[in-house]
Amino acid sequence: SQKIEQNSEALNIQEGKTATLTCNYTNYSPAYLQWYRQDPGRGPVFLLLIRENEKEKRKERLKVTFDTTLKQSLFHITASQPADSATYLCALDAAGGTSYGKLTFGQGTILTVHP
Amino acid sequence: DAGVIQSPRHEVTEMGQEVTLRCKPISGHNSLFWYRQTMMRGLELLIYFNNNVPIDDSGMPEDRFSAKMPNASFSTLKIQPSEPRDSAVYFCASSWRENTEAFFGQGTRLTVV
Numbered sequence: 001s002q003k004i005e006q007n008s009e010a011l012n013i014q015e016g017k018t019a020t021l022t023c024n025y026t027n028y029s030p031a032y033l034q035w036y037r038q039d040p041g042r043g044p045v046f047l048l049l050i051r052e053n054e055k056e057k058r059k060e061r062l063k064v065t066f067d068t069t070l071k072q073s074l075f076h077i078t079a080s081q082p083a084d085s086a087t088y089l090c091a092l093d094a095a096g097g098t099s100y101g102k103l104t105f106g107q108g109t110i111l112t113v114h115p
Numbered sequence: 116d117a118g119v120i121q122s123p124r125h126e127v128t129e130m131g132q133e134v135t136l137r138c139k140p141i142s143g144h145n146s147l148f149w150y151r152q153t154m155m156r157g158l159e160l161l162i163y164f165n166n167n168v169p170i171d172d173s174g175m176p177e178d179r180f181s182a183k184m185p186n187a188s189f190s191t192l193k194i195q196p197s198e199p200r201d202s203a204v205y206f207c208a209s210s211w212r213e214n215t216e217a218f219f220g221q222g223t224r225l226t227v228v
Contacts, residue, residue: 034216043119043206043219044158089158091217101146101210102171103217105158 002027006090006106013080014114021075021109023090030092033066033073034103038087044105047088048075080113087111119220121207127226133195136223139188140209148217149182149192150206158206164190197227 007022023033032051036044050057050066050073057064063076077084087110091103120139128134140147148163162172164184172182179198184190194201204224208217 041222043208043222044217045219046216049216101212101215101217102148102160102163104160105150107157 002104004028004090004092004104004106006088006109008109009107010110010112012112012114015081017080019077019080019084019111019113021088021090021111023073023075023106025071025092028071028092032093033064034091035062035064035073035075036089036091036105038089038108044089077111080111082113082115085112119207119209119218121205121220121223123223124221125224125226127228128197130198130227131196132227133193134197134201134225134227136192136205136207136225138190138192138207138220140190140207141211141218142188144209144211144218145187146210146212147184147190148208148210149190150208150219152204152206152222161192194225197225199227202226 003026005024013019032049034049035047037047038044048057048059048062048064050064052068061078065074087108089108090106119141122137146165149161150158151161152158159174161174162182163170167184167187180194182192202225204222206219206222208219210217
């Protein structure tokens with residue numbers, strides 16, 4: 001069956017360090033993968049999208065990699081700040097071809113950045 | 116644009132009552148999604164629409180759940196009758212085409228007692 005796993009339920013790091021979050025999937029052939037941030041009491045907010053033919057994508061302090069051979073994506077936040085503390089969700093399009101943007105989400109990783 | 120608007124933000128109801136959740140997607144978006152989020156199961160897709168037409172409702176847990184999208188600017192998710200295990204946060208999201216990001220509303224926190 002199809003499965004998305006975000007390896008760490010919770011990740012605690014010190015301010016200024018790089019946070020690395022992992023998303024693994026099985027039995028998917030996604031055309032793209034997305035990362036979202038969710039703060040308590042709010043809906044998820046889109047951060048980055050990476051396509052199957054892209055190895056890496058960057059946006060400010062964020063970097064995403066996508067390895068379709070390993071079936072894994074890594075999400076990095078460099079020079080982390082306490083304000084980066086949130087739950088981070090990875091999401092895959094659920095089917096190759098026309099899926100109208102239908103996404104399946106991982107369980108999320110709760111990141112806490114300590115001052 | 117004000118983003119995806121959901122109402123109500125919070126709903127407390129008694130078991131057996133009908134509950135209706137409402138969503139206004141972002142203007143110009145042609146896909147609309149209803150998700151449910153719980154601690155145990157995370158964010159689950161219930162149903163999604165494209166151009167107001169339901170495309171896949173395989174995530175709807177039971178016949179007690181129904182969703183409609185009468186026009187491009189409005190959708191409802193109805194639970195009748197509601198049960199305590201329906202307690203969750205329900206999110207509506209919209210996107211303007213596939214391969215793009217989804218925009219989520221603030222969610223409706225439903226508590227069935």
